Amino acid sequence: MSAKPDTSAPTRTRKIACEDCPLRLSGKFRDFAEHELSFVSSFKRGELTAEAGATIFVEGSHSPHLYTLISGWGFRYKMLEDGRRQILNYVLPGDLVGLQGTLLGEMEHSIECLSDVVLCMFERDRLGDLYKSNPTLAFDITWIAAREEQMLDEHLLSVGQRSALARAAYLLAFLHDRAKTVGLFGDTPEIAPLTQQHVADTLGLSLVHTNKTLRKLQDQKTIIWKDAGFRITDIATLREIAGWEGLPEGQRPFI
Amino acid sequence: MSAKPDTSAPTRTRKIACEDCPLRLSGKFRDFAEHELSFVSSFKRGELTAEAGATIFVEGSHSPHLYTLISGWGFRYKMLEDGRRQILNYVLPGDLVGLQGTLLGEMEHSIECLSDVVLCMFERDRLGDLYKSNPTLAFDITWIAAREEQMLDEHLLSVGQRSALARAAYLLAFLHDRAKTVGLFGDTPEIAPLTQQHVADTLGLSLVHTNKTLRKLQDQKTIIWKDAGFRITDIATLREIAGWEGLPEGQRPFI
């Protein structure tokens, strides 16, 4: 049993110019060419802000929109009829959301916010235009999809083959790496806003056993679990426990 | 311990006209427009045939090519240092192979043949051209990538949350559905060419426990395991055990 009923709805739409997009300005992503920027500006419909705990997409729904996450944390998940939940991946700034629903019809997973988030909203019907007029952006979208697939491959390997301890170590190191590269942690070592229930549902373990596993990691002084979140104190041994080298670096596209 | 050392290399390149491509002629896939067909013809470099057991891609390698599987069965997998293997997904006719390596640099998984296969080979360097001159084909590629992601989501849910019995039932039903829709089974109910070790490495279970689980399914008369492969005798109860409704239907693109 792992589901949390949560039905708060996201709200509000404004519009900030793409020129001022914090993702562009961060220097963490590939910058746009002139014509790309002007296209994206016209492609953008507005913004969506949602609170922590809000559900953005629900499995089975048809959404007319496509989003890029501007700020905050979210996660994608699927549920079984009996209420068991599997978290598939975490959504961080620069990640594209809702592509599956756009291309394949229905959404086959749900998305929920871990923190307050801001999303940039696009019209799904204009995706064809994007492919026609901006092949480089189309290429970027495919790139992002391929990268998501790569992460899922890695998670599947983890859940299928690693021990509970290695699995947990892997997840925390993974989240740490991703958050760091998109600049979610400022200068000070920050905390990922998730509960042990989230970890459990990601690893495919029970809450109780997840707790005991995280406790072991804490006893080894590799992490500190605090309130709803964790901080990594020894990334090297954490990676060692996971048997994992880390994420490939490099500048990535978004939108 | 689940790895099989296997180093036989694929061989031979011929060239069959795209006009005669069996995938096109099967009517199972979206057909090409004139200009698409001519582009694909020029995009194609030749064919690759490989024997059962051959490894097409190895994790960590750089391949200059991109492939579409024309006929046969294969699977994608990743390995841990200790030799444990996780099968990520199965590769069936119409599936694109090597896109990750093309877009992201290195291949992050390996691919092995379950049966003799024929692949259609494309030049990775011309993928940019494809995006420039054929947005609809570019769109198809993204579609295929999104669909692969969807399957991985489903597998992750399965491995993370379902019991051994449900997991096995799900996998067999899944394979059955996919093989059927691409016409891998002729009229007569056919057999998927995999061993119980493959099933074990897909489900994240030990070989012994996989055997006992499959035996239960067989005792319930939902499947028959025979030599290296299985046949489904009662898809309905198999789906029921899996708690799964089946794959979305509809005509799909390829290449």
Added chain:
DNA sequence: CGGGACCTTGACGGAATTCAAACCGGGTGG
């Protein structure tokens, strides 16, 4: 006839789930 690949079965131990209970900090309302 012997060996190899694959499937099968039983026994045992260990890892993870389930059940149950308690703790802690923060918020709320009497």
Added chain:
DNA sequence: CCACCCGGTTTGAATTCCGTCAAGGTCCCG
């Protein structure tokens, strides 16, 4: 201000599922 509740974390004990070890069986092929 204190009692109460709630979400999240923690711990112990009993149980079940699954992995490991070990051995045997079948079929095919050289």
